[in-house]
Amino acid sequence: MAESVVYRQLSGPSTRFWALLVLLAVPLALGAVSYFYMEHNGHIVTGMDNQIVWGMPHVFAVFMIVAASGALNVASTASVFGKTAYKPIAPLSALLAVSLLVGGLTVLVLDLGRSDRLIVAMTHFNFTSIFTLNVFLYNGFIIFCAVYLWFMLERRMNRYAKVVGMGAFIWRLMLTTGTGSIFGFLVAREAYDTAILAPMFIVFSFAYGTAIFVLLLLAVCRWNRQPIADALIARLKNLLGVFVAASLYFVTVYHLTKLYTTRYDDLERFILVDGGVYTLLFWGGQVVLGGILPLILLFHPRTPRSGIVAACALVALGGLAQMYVTIIGGEAYPQILFPGSIVSSSFFDGVIHPYTPSVPEVLLGLGGVALAATIVAVALRALALLPARLDQVAGPQA
């Protein structure tokens, strides 16, 4: 079936394409300006400090990195699990995966205190560090996806695509395990220090990546004025629904794990009951808008396509809310050095740490999103990665 798929580039007049690039250049430029502003003045111009050491750039970066591995789902489902219905859109899936990863990593690197020393991070390795492992996992993922794309598109290499696809699938599971373990293996903070974060991040990645992929697929089909079969969208939305439900399940188990341990009661109270913005973002953002509402939209039999678009957008926004709660909420809750004592110090021991994201931080994060979008746009215009027809889809057994 894959052999018969005809691929083409993003169509339409070049003025329309250039207009899109100009539109994307705005957040890209703002992101670049924000980076230079932060780099020149130091992190004092951000909302981050010695209490909240990772802030908004990390929310965007980790979200995109997690979503990147999930964006490869469609390609994996096609190659690894033999679902031929997804084969025509597998290249788009691999492209989105690489683009999101590059966007996320760019934000992460530009937030470094010494981003000029990136070469040091590439030449000095400490193999007990999850970050070091991630340097290899991230670079390996990009290489895997690139080779995978090539094998999918090059007729002579098609027969090896399944093997590389299998490798990429295993690699992406390791990658997200690595991303979840950045937090999961931290004994210092109560919100982390649990192995469930790794599988939970994998399930989150399935949901976020698939949601963004569906949004992209519908957007390019609209751009190309290309009809897309309802059956294909129905399959994708059901897949997304399962991932969203699984994400909610993991979130429940994570909080039950913490609730069951008496010493984490205060942390749970903070996140679930009286943590202000974190409680609001958890229940309102992550659970209701990013979980329950999309589930209703995705599984309701009469949801129109606009409802599916809304559900995907909500899952992505819920993902950002989840990252905010996980990363910043986890830091805002104080580290308990002296259990059983009320403490105070000039270094803000024992108090909830406030955090207000600064404009440059947010713009840097949005710049990363714009970078991912730009890579996708340019690649789709330059390379024939889109199937010429999507109005016919293989049957349910395919």
Next chain:
Amino acid sequence: MSAEANEGLSRRGFLAISAAALGGVMLAPGIRLIEIAAARAPDQPASKQVRWGLLIDTNKCEPGCDDCVTACATENGIKQTGHPRTDSQWIRKVELKDMRSGRVHSAPVMCQHCAEPPCVEVCPTGASFKRADGIVLVDRHICIGCRYCMMACPYKARSFVAQELTDQNPDVPRGKGCVEGCTLCVHRVDRDEQPACVEACTKAGHNAMIFGDLNDPQSEIAQRVAKYASTQIRADLRLDPGVHYQGL
């Protein structure tokens, strides 16, 4: 006959002298290492025979007194810039009130110089490292400012330099965009002096802080740790910090 005997004797003598000389050459560096455990020459590497540590007696630590903090700031060129949330604090005084008994006491908290430091484990470039003698440091040449060590430190002991620095102490180079923390005044320790905080505490007459080699049974710190009950902060994590507390 006597000439032969003399000849034999001199051969034996030669062998004995050679053996003694060879043994001396082989053993001397080891003996020398033990000798220099307390103070070492500048060209000698730090010795793993030594484990530098602190013993802090919170019963003697005066609430409200921050002589140790001031001394640290002066020694290491740390200045308050009016931004308390981003200003570096290598040592801080934590005031404690027991929730059940109401007992009030006070303790300085700094890098705990763990035997198993999480900051060293997570550092991607190896900039966070533990010296052979147990002092945990940051190599400012290869720190990329990712702050993973700050996420990983259970003691909130590290600070990130968030702005340009001026008037630095030449002994203690620091830099914008890098993470830093208590060095146990390594530059003083290498000169066989006490860390500035300990010196200030002694000078103030509190004597709440003792610095020394935990591995040397003759040292005051080792004897006190052996004789009196002491604890380490978050001992449950089993990181074996080099900073011990009495009275917590």
